[in-house]
Amino acid sequence: MLRTHTCGELNISHLGQTVTLCGWVQKSRDLGGTTFIDVRDRYGLTQLIFNTDTDAQLREKSRELGREFVIQVTGNVIERTSKNTKIPTGEIEIVVTAIEVLNAAKLPPFLIEDETDGGEELRAKYRYLDLRRNPIRSNLVLRHKMAQEVRKYLDKLDFIEVETPVLIKSTPEGARDFVVPSRMNAGEFYALPQSPQTFKQLLMVSGFDRYFQIVKCFRDEDLRADRQPEFTQIDCELSFVEQEDILNIFEGLTRHLFKTVKGIDLGEVPRMLYADAARLYGSDKPDLRFGMEFVELNDIVKGKGFGIFDNAELVVGINAKGCANYTRKQVDELTEWLKRPQIGVTGMIYCRYNEDGTLKSSVDKFYNEDELANWAAAFNAEKGDLMLILAGGTDKVRKQLNELRLEMGNRLGLRDKDTFAPLWVIDFPLLEWDEESSRYHAMHHPFTSPKPEDIALLDTEPGAVRANAYDLVINGTEIGGGSIRIHDRALQALMFKHLGFSPEEAQKQFGFLMDAFEYGAPPHGGIAFGFDRLASIFAGLDSIRDVIAFPKNNSGRDVMIDSPSTIAEAQMAELKIKTTV
């Protein structure tokens, strides 16, 4: 080894030892006849000293070391006179007796410090330098620890990690596939998997009983801060289980991760019906770090001559605790925020419960103080609270109020990154109507089983059929989802029929799976966690980018390596493809 110790391990117990360290020059400062240099590696920082009186030549050499030079130094461990209690090596320093520059460094384009002066694009281009910064590197160390703990937990429960193929078959269902032209089978394409769904089900048919994999998946979709064209799933499947078993095992995994990686006791994960989540939070992934449940007002506000309420399918609001002192300007600003096209609210009604006990609404013309007192009672409001009310079509208004609730949560500081509120949302609908294609789509995927008691509704009221499907939500983010699968050929065929597949199409695309169901498929179910999102929540980040070593930007580009890029004509000729740009 080029070193005897790392830059993070020396302490008072090493006094008097001769050591050799390797690392990067973090900073350098002169003080009279002495130069102090902090040398850094992944493990920490150690202070080096060079003194003119001891070795003038060496000291001169030390002054030539720029930031980020890679050096190897040998010296003796001594006790510091002014100790730094903030770092583990803060009680010692190294009197250097020999130094070698292993590699010089140009001045980095931005500061390699916890707080940097580099913009996002610059840091993306020099990602390898950005990765030197502690906050980024520590995210990846955290991610590593999480992956290790996932594997330990699942291995103990007899799960086997099985690698499924990356070069698979394109299917029309779901998101857009990335495809790979085949040279050996010219004119044909592989697809990259959006998930190993069918393969893990086949492994259940094979009797693997308990499978998992931490695996890359791919979706060619337009990108957002929390989407990447390639992302990582913790993918799991089990045989001979019911929903309850899956919830218990993976609630256990989640608790294990919080405990071992973050030292947090997560406690029991509550469960909520999808229908209740929609009614109380207007979302299938409610942020339960705070309450502020929806209050439906149809019964008490209708029939008083206020057309907006009278004509609305649903009148629903939230109680913003302690916000009665919002100025008119603040309320208007909030209304404007709601009117943005992304949310599309046309107007908000509010009612102040003033500190003096009076009630004052924006619709006093239609409602007297006694009626407003009924509102306050419905909202469980107290003096000082502000009731915010929207009206409209049920689905739309719930979505809008969800946005408002989250925004008020932010404004009231109720969404602390170090608080974790997990939740199982269960009993999802099996199908959802898609306006664009004028047909039902699988809400989860086509392999999800309907609740047996709802199967009869498939023909009469497809939208009302509930699925054996569940999501794990933390702090308003869906971090995992799964279902009990169909394991019966006839039911799977029925499902494809309801999704608009002809029997021939279904056989062509998924014949291998339906055939497999005829050779002794066990009841099975599973779950997949978005590992990037889970890691970002553990790291307290909004975006998944900084828990990924080499992410792509919003155009799907890696600006560091300049990819994607054109390829040679000869390469295309060999693949028998042409671009038509």
Place this chain on the structure above:
Amino acid sequence: MLRTHTCGELNISHLGQTVTLCGWVQKSRDLGGTTFIDVRDRYGLTQLIFNTDTDAQLREKSRELGREFVIQVTGNVIERTSKNTKIPTGEIEIVVTAIEVLNAAKLPPFLIEDETDGGEELRAKYRYLDLRRNPIRSNLVLRHKMAQEVRKYLDKLDFIEVETPVLIKSTPEGARDFVVPSRMNAGEFYALPQSPQTFKQLLMVSGFDRYFQIVKCFRDEDLRADRQPEFTQIDCELSFVEQEDILNIFEGLTRHLFKTVKGIDLGEVPRMLYADAARLYGSDKPDLRFGMEFVELNDIVKGKGFGIFDNAELVVGINAKGCANYTRKQVDELTEWLKRPQIGVTGMIYCRYNEDGTLKSSVDKFYNEDELANWAAAFNAEKGDLMLILAGGTDKVRKQLNELRLEMGNRLGLRDKDTFAPLWVIDFPLLEWDEESSRYHAMHHPFTSPKPEDIALLDTEPGAVRANAYDLVINGTEIGGGSIRIHDRALQALMFKHLGFSPEEAQKQFGFLMDAFEYGAPPHGGIAFGFDRLASIFAGLDSIRDVIAFPKNNSGRDVMIDSPSTIAEAQMAELKIKTTV
């Protein structure tokens, strides 16, 4: 859970308990008024009994269960009268009180037994059934254990697993890339990585210090039994190390795997110079389960008037111990085997050291018995041995004799699958001449560093430059290889120049890496193991196919899912590509 126990865990300690099992009907037999059924899951087999006297109806039901039916049974654990000591559950059986068929099964197209009657193609099509067979499933369980142990070992040594991207950039060096058309960047392509080489080097530049990843890699090459278009590497990189450190750490990993997964003490791994491996075994991956080293004969055979030897660059042979009794027919057959185009030998000379002490060669016209005695001395031959000799150009004849040596190892039973002979081959050449392109190629890859003392030879005798490169070989198979890398921009540029890149090409393809070297790149090196091959050696298999859950055939097809396949015109239009088939 649908079961209280697995089919592998019940034993005498469970007597009297009421249990519920789930699994597949392995086999069924009637004996008088009783039906015996073996129910199988991943964990084992349990015997069920159904008796007409106890419950006639249930017994009748049991007779309707076909092979591979999925069942759930409840019953009482009793002691068997005739015990089966071969399986852990062999002391007990279950008197069934209730049975439910969870799924029926068609008759499988081949026997789900350790020895099956299914041909390779049929089993590939129904891979999910083939995976039910113990020998295949146990390979994948073994593979899982190996991966877990790799991670444990490396985690303990402060290695961090970091995921590198799958959608990267196509480069002209090395094997053919699989490419992925980009929709968002029309006309451009991603490539799938042949290895995460440049990314792991960038992680070293980032100060990650110790990286690893068990990762899928891709090569669009024509396929053989031990090649798949997608394969898995254990990929590792370390900073501030020398070759010696890497050999020690990964010899440690190899020993750890053998110990924990197979219970074998591997012992110290010997080292051999590439030059010696070529000279003594005609291979850079000698199988050291047996000796049979090459003996070079130029000094003693030349100048006796035998043109083939006189004109040969190298005369070299092996001593086949105890084969003097090979008949003329056997020797001729061996010679024919060597004459196949894959090997291309034109003729073989042999010399018998008969049991009576006489020596008899196929070239007695040119060599008298005294001279043959010199041969025998050179070969260290004893009575009963057979010396086999080839002559020709050095490189070619060594390759040919390597084939002969391995074949003789097979014929003499010297290549036992349960014996493991590991070896480090070191000091590989940096470059190798490629006839086709009339230029030097990197033997390892363009990032491998030359030995400092050999750099001067780059201009004068490129083929003689040795690299800081090493391979780990087990039983004649290369299972890992790596090198100390270049970490200096100027040296990397020099390397690209010698590989025929113009400075512009080098900058275009690998500019990001060379730029990174200017910002403080540490000395670093690494290794990558072929995980599929390693697993196949652990499993005692010749092919890597059966340590892969869903392999592709020699045409790169997955015949189970029928991939690759054509895609819709609309999909191609969106990607702005066309096929030209």
